[in-house]
Amino acid sequence: MRFINNPSHDLTYDDVFMVPSKSELSSRMEVDLTSHDGSGTTIPLVVANMTAVSGRRMAETIARRGGLVVIPQDIPLDVVDSVIKWVKSRHTFFDTPLTLSPQQTVADAVSLLSKRAHGAVVIVENNKPVGIVTEEDCAGVDRFTQLHTVMSKDLVTLNDNADARQAFDFLHDNRRKLAPVVNGKGELSGILTRVGALRSTLYAPAVDAHNKLRIAAAIGINGDVAGKARALLDSGADVLVIDTAHGHQKKMFEALKVIKALNPQVPLVAGNVVTAAGTEDLIDAGADIVKVGVGPGAMCTTRMQTGVGRPQFSAVLECAAAAKKKGKFVWADGGVRHPRDVALALAAGASNVMIGSWFAGTHESPGDVQTDSTGRLFKESFGMASARAVAARTTQEDAFDRARKALFEEGISTSRMYLNPQRPGVEDLLDEIIAGLRSSCTYAGAKTLDEFADKAVVGIQSSAGYAEGRPLHSSWTI
Numbered sequence: 001m002r003f004i005n006n007p008s009h010d011l012t013y014d015d016v017f018m019v020p021s022k023s024e025l026s027s028r029m030e031v032d033l034t035s036h037d038g039s040g041t042t043i044p045l046v047v048a049n050m051t052a053v054s055g056r057r058m059a060e061t062i063a064r065r066g067g068l069v070v071i072p073q074d075i076p077l078d079v080v081d082s083v084i085k086w087v088k089s090r091h092t093f094f095d096t097p098l099t100l101s102p103q104q105t106v107a108d109a110v111s112l113l114s115k116r117a118h119g120a121v122v123i124v125e126n127n128k129p130v131g132i133v134t135e136e137d138c139a140g141v142d143r144f145t146q147l148h149t150v151m152s153k154d155l156v157t158l159n160d161n162a163d164a165r166q167a168f169d170f171l172h173d174n175r176r177k178l179a180p181v182v183n184g185k186g187e188l189s190g191i192l193t194r195v196g197a198l199r200s201t202l203y204a205p206a207v208d209a210h211n212k213l214r215i216a217a218a219i220g221i222n223g224d225v226a227g228k229a230r231a232l233l234d235s236g237a238d239v240l241v242i243d244t245a246h247g248h249q250k251k252m253f254e255a256l257k258v259i260k261a262l263n264p265q266v267p268l269v270a271g272n273v274v275t276a277a278g279t280e281d282l283i284d285a286g287a288d289i290v291k292v293g294v295g296p297g298a299m300c301t302t303r304m305q306t307g308v309g310r311p312q313f314s315a316v317l318e319c320a321a322a323a324k325k326k327g328k329f330v331w332a333d334g335g336v337r338h339p340r341d342v343a344l345a346l347a348a349g350a351s352n353v354m355i356g357s358w359f360a361g362t363h364e365s366p367g368d369v370q371t372d373s374t375g376r377l378f379k380e381s382f383g384m385a386s387a388r389a390v391a392a393r394t395t396q397e398d399a400f401d402r403a404r405k406a407l408f409e410e411g412i413s414t415s416r417m418y419l420n421p422q423r424p425g426v427e428d429l430l431d432e433i434i435a436g437l438r439s440s441c442t443y444a445g446a447k448t449l450d451e452f453a454d455k456a457v458v459g460i461q462s463s464a465g466y467a468e469g470r471p472l473h474s475s476w477t478i
Contacts (some may be wrong), residue, residue, distance in 0.1 A: 001317070004459040010314035012296075013341040014466050019457050023445035028438035029202075031301045032448050033066075037289055037329035037351040038267040040214045042066030042204040043347045043434055044346055044449060046331060046369035048356035049073065049218035049243060050299075050362055052381040052417075055366035056083045057115065058359065060424065065203040065430055068352070070241050073218040077228065078396055080217055081235040088212040088236060092205040094190025097122045101246070102130065102148035106138045109147060112140070114369040114377075117362075117425030118193050122180045123151045127187045129180040146303060157182045160189040168197040199427060203434075214238040216269075221255040229259045233266065241269040245302065247430070248278035253285040260286040274315035276322035279330065289329045289351070296335030297417060298357040299381060313348055320349025320453075338419045339436030346437070346449055347456035357381050361417030362426040369419070377424075378416040381456050 004019060025031070035041045047054050047062055051068035059069035071080050081090035090096055098112045100120045108110045109121045113135050123131035131151030141150055158167055158179045170196045171179055181190040189463065206214040216234045216239035229240060242255050245268055256270055271291025279290045293316075295302040295309025303309040312335035321328045333354040347355045359365060359383035367379040397405075423429055446452035 001349065001453055001456045001458055004457055007314070007460055010311040011460065012311040013335060013337075013344050014463075015311070015460055016313055016344060016458050017461050017465065017469070018344065018347060018440065018443065019459060020443040021455060021457055023442055025442045025445065025447065028435070028442050030447055031438045031441040033434070033437065033441075034204075035329075035449060039068055039216075039289070039352060040206045040208065041068050041352055042206055043430070044350075044352045044437075045342070045430070045433065046070060046216070046352045046354045047359055048297075048333065048354045049216075049241060050356045050360070050381070051075070052214060052367055052379070053356050053360050053365050055364075056086050058362075058364045059083065059087045059215050059365050060213060060368070061117075061426055062430075063087065063206045063215060064090070064092060064095075065199065065427060066206050067430070068206055068216050068239065070216040070239075070354075071237075073220045073243060077231045077235075080232065083277060084215055084217070084232075084235045084237060085253050085400045086382075087215045088208075090213055091190050092207060092211065092213060093164075093200055094192050095196060097180060097188060097191040099124050099188065100133075100147060101125065102151070103146055105143060106141050106145045106147065106150060107143035109133050110135075110138050110143070114363060117364065118178055118191060120178055120211045121147075122188060122190065122191060123147055124188055129155060129157060129182065129188050132180065155180070157186075158192055160184075164197045167192055168194055171197070186355050195427075199431070203430075208238055217243055218243045218257075219259075219371075220244060220459045221251045224260040225255045226262065227409045229264070230262055233262065233264055237266065239269060240264060241291070242287075243269075243271065243295070245272060245289065246274045247271040247282060248275070250433050252282065256282070256286040269331065271331075273319065274310040276318050279319040279322040282328065283323060283326050283328045287328070290319060290323055291329055291333045291354070292316050292330045292350070293333035293335060293354075296411055297333075298337070300334070313344060316345055316350050317348040324349065339442075342433055343437050343440035344458070346452055347440075347444070347458060349453045351449070357417060359426050359429065361419050362429065363419075363424055364426045365417075372416070377419040379419070381415050381417045 033043045035044050041250050043066040045067040047069040049072040051072045054069045100121050102123050104116050121133045122129050131153050133151045137150045156174045156179050158181045159185050160181050160397050173211045178193040183189050217237040218241040221244050267288040269289040270287035274294050282290050296312040323330045329351040331352045332350035336342050342353045369377050441452050444455045446455045
């Protein structure tokens with residue numbers, strides 16, 4: 001990457017723009033978005049280890065499209081174990097269906113429908129689909145009504161040996177947006193939508209050596225670090241993220257040392273830092289990937305409370321250059337609010353970009369959908385240094401210590417993240433981000449992410465320059 005006008009101060013993503021360069025690419029689909037940092041991502045997106053964002057539904061969906069989800073460190077190890085095993089048991093093509101029996105009620109269906117973007121519950125008997133229920137079927141119906149009275153019995157099923165084109169044509173010809181998928185015995189194997197069939201031709205799943213979906217897990221720097229790391233490795237985590245707000249410290253180095261002694265055969269990610277020195281020290285201590293970012297997150301109040309942090313574009317640029325000299329990588333963590341920000345982080349040299357709150361307001365995030373006084377749908381989100389998150393992490397401590405730690409918070413404990421009616425699912429947001437990123441690469445004349453970081457030409461703009469680039473009625477907001 002090179003500047004067309006030299007910066008005199010540190011820069012955020014809003015401060016910069018990219019100019020087009022000569023390109024030999026004829027299509028955005030010529031661009032290969034695979035990362036080469038060992039994470040196994042085929043699109044350069046990692047969902048941050050936030051409790052309100054990263055759960056098993058998010059992990060399955062994102063990995064199927066080529067990204068990676070980091071399960072938060074404050075989840076009990078037995079739960080993380082079950083989540084990892086569940087995600088690795090998911091199909092790489094078909095989505096996981098929501099299922100209920102014919103005798104269960106409309107209330108049961110309504111509570112499940114918002115959990116998946118496909119918006120359907122398959123009614124099963126002896127693991128064979130006998131009907132399907134959507135939100136429309138439940139409208140105006142008594143909540144105690146049994147599902148066999150409202151389900152659609154005009155069921156069309158898809159064979160589990162169909163490829164993407166066959167599945168799309170089958171659904172199109174039968175005028176169906178989706179259909180349950182069955183095996184040769186007629187048993188339910190999954191569910192597939194028309195747009196899901198199309199997406200499978202645009203994305204490659206992030207899979208391990210056994211063709212199982214990939215998933216990462218976070219661990220803190222306190223307590224039995226080695227024991228927790230061993231448990232996560234035994235559970236099958238594909239990447240370990242050693243995570244603390246201030247990564248450039250002695251306890252982080254000690255944590256990396258004890259985990260490295262376990263001889264993990266997976267990449268170790270450590271952070272967070274914002275300087276070349278911090279990046280180099282973490283790599284020297286054993287990190288394969290360094291997480292960059294202090295204070296840019298939507299739920300973080302660190303900069304306003306402490307004055308500590310750094311504008312994210314400059315932080316990523318400096319840290320990526322330092323990591324590259326040592327043959328290692330950085331993840332840009334925080335501060336992305338628009339597709340352009342993802343592209344700029346990669347232009348600055350990041351191998352993957354972490355996204356948190358942006359994905360909180362989707363069907364796949366762990367929270368329950370709620371409705372405000374105007375009828376708008378939302379989910380609650382909160383920062384991982386907030387009092388709410390600290391309380392969750394300290395449940396095993398006594399009341400005195402928990403109360404004392406609750407006095408120190410650097411994050412927002414509750415915020416409403418509204419579902420975008422046009423893009424309510426995380427895959428809708430992925431489409432938006434990846435389409436923009438592919439176009440960015442073509443503008444730079446780059447076929448790969450490495451070429452993109454090398455060829456991108458960036459300039460510095462005023463706030464008026466940034467405002468000029470926004471549509472009059474902009475939807476680019478989280």
